[in-house]
Amino acid sequence: MTATTPVRSAAGWASTVRLDPRYLPVLGTFVVLALMLAIGGTRYDNFLTPIVYSNLFINNAHLIALAVGMTFVILTGGIDLSVGSVLALSTVIIASLLEAGWPVAVVLPVAVLAGSVIGLAHGVMIQVFGVQPFVATLAGMFFARGLCFVIAPESIPISDPAFTALAGWDSWMGYFRTTTAVVIALVLVAIGFVVLHYTRFGRTVYAIGGGEQSAMLMGLAVARTKVGAYVVSGTCAALGGMLFAMGNRSGYALNGVAMELDAIAAVVIGGTLLTGGTGFVLGSLLGVLTLGTIQTVIQFEGNLSSWWTKIVIGVLLLVFVVLQRALSLRKT
Amino acid sequence: MTTQPVVELTGITVEFPPVTALAGVDFRLYPGEIHALMGENGAGKSTLIKALTGVYQTSSGTIAVDGTERRFTGPGDARAHGISTVYQEVNLCGNLTVAENIMLGAAEPRMLGGLHWPRMRRLAAQHLERMGLDIDPGSSLDSHSLAVQQLVAICRATVSDCKVLILDEPTSSLDADEVESLFAVMRRLRDSGVAILFVSHFLDQIYEVSDRMTVLRNGGLVGEWATAELAAGDLVKHMIGKSAQVLESVERGHDAARPGDGEPRLQAIGLGRKGSIQPYDLEVYPGEVVGLAGLLGSGRTELARLLTGADRSDSGTTLVEGTARKLHNPRAAMAHGIAYTSEDRKGEGIVDGLTVRENIVLAMQAERGWVRPLPRRQVDEIVAGYIDQLGIRPADPEALVRNLSGGNQQKVLLARWLATAPKLLVLDEPTRGIDVGAKAEIQKLVAELAAEGMSVVFISAELEEVLRLSHRIAVLRDRKVVATVGSEGTTTDHIVDLIARGDITEGDAA
Numbered sequence: 001m002t003a004t005t006p007v008r009s010a011a012g013w014a015s016t017v018r019l020d021p022r023y024l025p026v027l028g029t030f031v032v033l034a035l036m037l038a039i040g041g042t043r044y045d046n047f048l049t050p051i052v053y054s055n056l057f058i059n060n061a062h063l064i065a066l067a068v069g070m071t072f073v074i075l076t077g078g079i080d081l082s083v084g085s086v087l088a089l090s091t092v093i094i095a096s097l098l099e100a101g102w103p104v105a106v107v108l109p110v111a112v113l114a115g116s117v118i119g120l121a122h123g124v125m126i127q128v129f130g131v132q133p134f135v136a137t138l139a140g141m142f143f144a145r146g147l148c149f150v151i152a153p154e155s156i157p158i159s160d161p162a163f164t165a166l167a168g169w170d171s172w173m174g175y176f177r178t179t180t181a182v183v184i185a186l187v188l189v190a191i192g193f194v195v196l197h198y199t200r201f202g203r204t205v206y207a208i209g210g211g212e213q214s215a216m217l218m219g220l221a222v223a224r225t226k227v228g229a230y231v232v233s234g235t236c237a238a239l240g241g242m243l244f245a246m247g248n249r250s251g252y253a254l255n256g257v258a259m260e261l262d263a264i265a266a267v268v269i270g271g272t273l274l275t276g277g278t279g280f281v282l283g284s285l286l287g288v289l290t291l292g293t294i295q296t297v298i299q300f301e302g303n304l305s306s307w308w309t310k311i312v313i314g315v316l317l318l319v320f321v322v323l324q325r326a327l328s329l330r331k332t
Numbered sequence: 333m334t335t336q337p338v339v340e341l342t343g344i345t346v347e348f349p350p351v352t353a354l355a356g357v358d359f360r361l362y363p364g365e366i367h368a369l370m371g372e373n374g375a376g377k378s379t380l381i382k383a384l385t386g387v388y389q390t391s392s393g394t395i396a397v398d399g400t401e402r403r404f405t406g407p408g409d410a411r412a413h414g415i416s417t418v419y420q421e422v423n424l425c426g427n428l429t430v431a432e433n434i435m436l437g438a439a440e441p442r443m444l445g446g447l448h449w450p451r452m453r454r455l456a457a458q459h460l461e462r463m464g465l466d467i468d469p470g471s472s473l474d475s476h477s478l479a480v481q482q483l484v485a486i487c488r489a490t491v492s493d494c495k496v497l498i499l500d501e502p503t504s505s506l507d508a509d510e511v512e513s514l515f516a517v518m519r520r521l522r523d524s525g526v527a528i529l530f531v532s533h534f535l536d537q538i539y540e541v542s543d544r545m546t547v548l549r550n551g552g553l554v555g556e557w558a559t560a561e562l563a564a565g566d567l568v569k570h571m572i573g574k575s576a577q578v579l580e581s582v583e584r585g586h587d588a589a590r591p592g593d594g595e596p597r598l599q600a601i602g603l604g605r606k607g608s609i610q611p612y613d614l615e616v617y618p619g620e621v622v623g624l625a626g627l628l629g630s631g632r633t634e635l636a637r638l639l640t641g642a643d644r645s646d647s648g649t650t651l652v653e654g655t656a657r658k659l660h661n662p663r664a665a666m667a668h669g670i671a672y673t674s675e676d677r678k679g680e681g682i683v684d685g686l687t688v689r690e691n692i693v694l695a696m697q698a699e700r701g702w703v704r705p706l707p708r709r710q711v712d713e714i715v716a717g718y719i720d721q722l723g724i725r726p727a728d729p730e731a732l733v734r735n736l737s738g739g740n741q742q743k744v745l746l747a748r749w750l751a752t753a754p755k756l757l758v759l760d761e762p763t764r765g766i767d768v769g770a771k772a773e774i775q776k777l778v779a780e781l782a783a784e785g786m787s788v789v790f791i792s793a794e795l796e797e798v799l800r801l802s803h804r805i806a807v808l809r810d811r812k813v814v815a816t817v818g819s820e821g822t823t824t825d826h827i828v829d830l831i832a833r834g835d836i837t838e839g840d841a842a
């Protein structure tokens with residue numbers, strides 16, 4: 001009496017052969033990036049050169065770090081507006097502590113830890129006190145920025161020999177140049193990828209974005225994971241500050257103003273839905289590179305105002321959001 | 333059955349002062365049986381399940397699992413002791429893969445502190461195969477139908493050692509084939525020794541799949557029967573009960589226009605909506621009260637919502653006084669003099685933060701449009717008139733509706749629609765959850781309105797009430813109008829028979 005016909009679903013085994021719709025937005029970003037590089041390559045002589053590619057990474061290493069952390073938070077359906085300020089705070093802490101003569105091996109962990117603590121505070125506010133992520137991290141944004149000015153209102157140059165040596169290290173792979181900052185940023189992307197896809201914490205991040213109530217009923221550690229996502233974001237932001245300080249050799253309270261918006265734009269252009277649950281950290285990397293390429297193209301154009309970067313980013317953001325909306329509508 | 337029950341509840345009482353939701357209920361569940369828990373809305377089915385799984389605290393009584401007394405702290409704790417619950421809505425994450433939805437949380441295989449994807453997929457595939465499901469564990473859950481998702485939820489529930497499976501209305505959004513595959517899985521689990529507690533509003537399904545049933549009514553135990561030994565008609569009687577309410581008798585306006593006189597005020601021809609209610613015909617004449625009878629989930633509300641444009645129909649036409657009209661939304665229906673009061677008084681009816689006055693003039697003002705506000709003096713007159721006519725207490729136009737009793741809230745709602753002078757009033761459960769006095773007043777009002785020529789469609793879970801008020805009664809069962817009978821000479825027993833058997837004995841309407 002138990003002999004029954006097996007239930008077959010419309011999307012059975014066959015779906016693995018076809019392209020998974022989940023990858024479509026990332027693929028879209030990749031196509032746009034490739035297209036922009038191709039256009040740049042045909043318009044300008046020195047565009048498709050290893051130097052340009054290398055600089056794309058070198059100039060945006062800090063933004064890559066921010067985007068990795070932001071991806072975690074946005075995947076849970078939240079937002080972190082404080083990352084620009086936390087980046088600035090991190091540069092200020094590093095610069096002022098080094099100026100006071102602390103060793104690099106202590107300064108860098110302290111700066112990164114400061115970011116983690118701010119992230120933890122956000123997570124607790126959001127999870128325990130039920131504050132909207134927007135409001136909680138907005139408060140954190142003002143707090144961190146204010147703290148920067150309390151510590152040091154002026155720009156502090158960094159002359160510590162150990163730090164400059166670390167920041168100045170580079171390596172040539174053929175004609176491609178990498179710096180410490182780029183290596184750290186790419187390692188962060190790799191860690192982010194592994195954590196999101198191969199740990200229970202990472203899968204719970206996705207589950208929360210897919211449905212917090214459901215995740216809770218499935219018995220997953222929702223509270224811990226949500227707080228954890230903000231800690232990751234705060235930590236990544238502080239690391240971003242470290243990479244920024246490596247590039248600029250200074251700490252300044254006005255670093256990274258509105259950079260949280262660049263990070264959010266990169267994540268969204270990279271195919272992550274602001275509602276949470278869908279997206280990839282590799283997409284966010286592509287998003288950062290896309291933003292960087294826009295900037296490079298406009299620099300190559302020469303006579304265009306750099307504000308055109310913002311306009312192109314705005315248009316691109318709009319196109320991607322509409323594209324995602326269309327994709328998700330077609331699916332349901 | 334001589335074996336020991338896997339779950340035994342004795343004298344369970346759950347109180348939410350001042351309400352007693354469950355009063356001294358006994359319940360036994362044996363291994364290897366499908367046990368149906370039956371009862372109308374508010375009978376205490378959900379409360380019983382929640383008391384068992386530790387969501388609600390019991391104020392007296394004992395819960396024994398495998399003969400050991402237990403008190404669970406919540407669904408997670410209950411699950412750890414082998415009692416899993418699958419709810420009506422699929423509580424899984426659609427953006428994750430099927431494998432993750434089955435394994436993640438407790439049972440996923442790990443390697444070096446991370447997830448072992450290939451083994452996770454393989455294990456999930458084994459669990460799916462055990463359930464007779466042939467789907468790719470690596471596909472995302474969203475890409476599957478609701479039925480498959482429901483089965484995946486059950487699969488998840490059975491991954492860890494599962495002795496008791498609670499299925500709370502799992503079939504309400506499934507079609508016939510999908511229900512069949514769900515039943516196949518249920519039988520397979522039962523034969524492997526799992527005890528299944530099954531809640532459904534569909535009588536056919538209960539009779540098809542269950543072995544025994546327990547009937548609850550108003551928080552009390554009515555009895556426990558083997559399914560084969562209880563006829564459907566008796567089951568319905570047990571569920572509905574004979575409410576011995578002493579109500580002042582309400583005279584039907586028998587001398588009002590009868591069906592067949594003149595043109596129907598509203599006529600639905602083949603009106604239906606897929607997954608909601610099968611196409612039906614219904615006409616309502618001026619001065620007539622048409623009652624809708626049927627169990628919860630039989631499509632009473634769905635029928636009313638289609639009739640009034642609250643939901644869009646996907647087949648059929650609506651004629652208003654002989655002319656075909658498209659009623660796409662309640663506003664369009666209002667324009668043709670059709671008003672609808674929802675059964676969800678709090679959610680879709682009154683605005684509880686506004687005053688009695690504001691609530692009453694709401695629909696009238698909406699009809700006029702916001703650019704032409706009603707003069708305050710006129711508003712006061714209208715409101716005072718209805719407070720007086722319907723006996724709304726407290727008789728204060730400025731009282732917040734939130735602070736009124738259920739019956740008075742219902743009267744405010746009625747006043748709101750009466751103020752728009754509708755030609756057809758559709759009342760969905762207007763007397764539910766209100767005291768006897770207010771109930772009688774509302775019934776009387778309905779009779780009076782009909783006598784004055786208004787058409788009324790009246791929905792109630794109480795058959796006696798429907799029978800007393802209505803000229804004609806449409807009987808629904810399993811989302812289908814199975815019969816239309818004239819109320820003259822019809823008894824509640826006759827209607828209970830129709831609900832239980834669904835015989836198409838087309839009643840003489842005239």
